[in-house]
Amino acid sequence: xxxxxxxxxxxxxxxxxxxxxxxxxxxxxxxxxxxxxxxxxxxxxxxxxxxxxxxxxxxxxxxxxxxxxxxxxxxxxxxxxxxxxxxxxxxxxxxxxxxxxxxxxxxxxxxxxxxxxxxxxxxxxxxxxxxxxxxxxxxxxxxxxxxxxxxxxxxxxxxxxxxxxxxxxxxxxxxx
Numbered sequence: 028x029x030x031x032x033x034x035x036x037x038x039x040x041x042x043x044x045x046x047x048x049x050x051x052x053x054x055x056x057x058x059x060x061x062x063x064x065x066x067x068x069x070x071x072x073x074x075x076x077x078x079x080x081x082x083x084x085x086x087x088x089x090x091x092x093x094x095x096x097x098x099x100x101x102x103x104x105x106x107x108x109x110x111x112x113x114x115x116x117x118x119x120x121x122x123x124x125x126x127x128x129x130x131x132x133x134x135x136x137x138x139x140x141x142x143x144x145x146x147x148x149x150x151x152x153x154x155x156x157x158x159x160x161x162x163x164x165x166x167x168x169x170x171x172x173x174x175x176x177x178x179x180x181x182x183x184x185x186x187x188x189x190x191x192x193x194x195x196x197x198x199x200x201x202x203x
Contacts, residue, residue, distance in 0.1 A: 039120060041119040041130075041170070041176040041177075041178070044119045044120060044128070044130065045119070045130070045178055046197065048130070048131065048134060049197065050200075052134075053200060066136070069136050070136065070155060070158075070182075073136060073155045073156075074155060074156065074158055074159060077153060077155065077156035077159075078156070078159055079156075079159070080153070080156045081156040081157045081159055081160050082099075082108070084153035084154065084156045084157070085108075085110040085154075085157065086099065086110065087153060088110070088153065088154065089110045089111065089112040090112070092112050092114040092115045092117075093112035093113060093114040094112075094113050094114045095113055096112060096113040097110070097111070097112045098110070098111045098112070108160075116168045116169045116170065117129045117130070117166055117168035118130065119176065130178075133154050133166075133180075136155070158182045162181060162182055163179060163180070163181050163182075164179065164180045164182075165177060165178070165179045165180075166178060166179075166180075
């Protein structure tokens with residue numbers, strides 16, 4: 028009872044969800060290092076299967092969430108490609124009727140909260156096709172009227188990523 032009351036009073040933020048996700052994954056990988064090898068092999072397989080499909084997959088994801096508008100922008104100056112829409116925000120917390128939050132779904136392979144027949148994409152693998160073209164992805168989404176949240180993913184994850192990590196204590200725990 029007391030633990031439930033404490034959980035209810037803690038304010039859940041995107042950062043707290045991401046930190047908890049990192050801690051849980053690190054614990055899993057420390058307990059069972061073979062899991063890391065399996066994840067790497069599965070990532071490679073998906074990347075090979077979806078080679079050349081990244082723009083299409085990102086457009087599909089935007090269309091699945093858009094109300095009326097999808098915007099694609101290729102910037103030669105910054106060597107970046109952005110995809111946006113005017114629809115449902117990218118979730119960091121699981122909604123009541125969903126199996127996963129959007130954040131959790133893209134951090135795991137073959138996990139999607141999109142339903143077959145209601146979404147164009149629903150296998151939980153298309154986003155990974157982006158790694159063919161880049162090694163860094165930023166996701167930014169609306170949180171409330173004038174508030175946004177976001178995060179950055181790096182692939183492959185390496186020492187440079189840890190050197191630039193915002194939280195040095197957490198970066199150190201990743202190294203252990």
